[in-house]
Amino acid sequence: MKIAELYRSLQGEGLLAGTPSTFVRTSGCNLRCRWCDTPFTSWEPVGEECSSSEVVRRIESLGCSHVVVTGGEPLLFADVTRTCRHLRALGYHVTIETAGTVLNSDAPAGELADLFSISPKLASSTPPADTPGGWHGRHEAARRRDDVVARLMGAGDYQLKFVIDSEADLAEACSWLTSLEDQVHLDRSRVFLMPQGIDEATLATTAAWLEPASTREGLRFAPRHHLTWFGHTRGS
Numbered sequence: 001m002k003i004a005e006l007y008r009s010l011q012g013e014g015l016l017a018g019t020p021s022t023f024v025r026t027s028g029c030n031l032r033c034r035w036c037d038t039p040f041t042s043w044e045p046v047g048e049e050c051s052s053s054e055v056v057r058r059i060e061s062l063g064c065s066h067v068v069v070t071g072g073e074p075l076l077f078a079d080v081t082r083t084c085r086h087l088r089a090l091g092y093h094v095t096i097e098t099a100g101t102v103l104n105s106d107a108p109a110g111e112l113a114d115l116f117s118i119s120p121k122l123a124s125s126t127p128p129a130d131t132p133g134g135w136h137g138r139h140e141a142a143r144r145r146d147d148v149v150a151r152l153m154g155a156g157d158y159q160l161k162f163v164i165d166s167e168a169d170l171a172e173a174c175s176w177l178t179s180l181e182d183q184v185h186l187d188r189s190r191v192f193l194m195p196q197g198i199d200e201a202t203l204a205t206t207a208a209w210l211e212p213a214s215t216r217e218g219l220r221f222a223p224r225h226h227l228t229w230f231g232h233t234r235g236s
């Protein structure tokens with residue numbers, strides 16, 4: 001599997017915010033979000049080919065009981081999902097961070113993770129029509145897979161995290177949740193709305209209206225603590 005980075009830090013978002021964790025960032029993604037904050041795993045994927053045993057050895061050396069497997073899109077790769085299952089068998093708490101558009105696994109989803117952290121991608125994530133590589137159409141065709149999201153939500157513990165930049169994003173997220181409620185039990189206390197942005201000023205501007213809006217919708221506002229704690233830097 002291709003690993004862009006592997007490091008120890010604090011989980012900055014969602015239910016486990018503040019938990020010391022080892023982050024395993026796989027490289028490669030089936031989407032091309034306009035505002036992607038890890039373009040080195042999507043638009044220009046880089047990384048080092050590692051065996052599963054090498055990844056496990058590096059995780060063990062960092063001494064954390066929580067492991068966050070992120071990307072890119074980790075669920076694109078069967079060797080990544082096999083490694084997640086192996087880590088759970090070794091006693092690690094495994095979170096998989098995914099956009100919820102694909103699931104490449106030869107084992108049931110419930111065996112792969114203790115927590116699926118699903119970040120569905122809204123229409124505003126789609127890159128412009130003239131983006132090279134046909135990525136406007138490819139992204140738009142792939143970004144919404146309610147069947148995959150519902151399958152992951154039904155597999156065990158989950159959280160949903162929507163990145164919100166505008167009132168239109170909020171309306172789309174709320175409509176998407178209503179549609180998911182027809183397919184799977186939805187616990188709204190596990191739905192987080194996060195401001196889009198990578199600098200404190202942008203995050204604060206969006207947070208000013210998004211925080212009360214989250215409460216109004218019965219959802220949770222999620223500050224992006226890691227950007228405050230560490231800034232927008234790799235390996236943090």
Ligand code: SF4
Nearest residue numbers: 029031033036042072
């Ligand atoms: S799904 Fe994640 S890694 Fe892939 S392009 Fe979107 S933000 Fe980037």
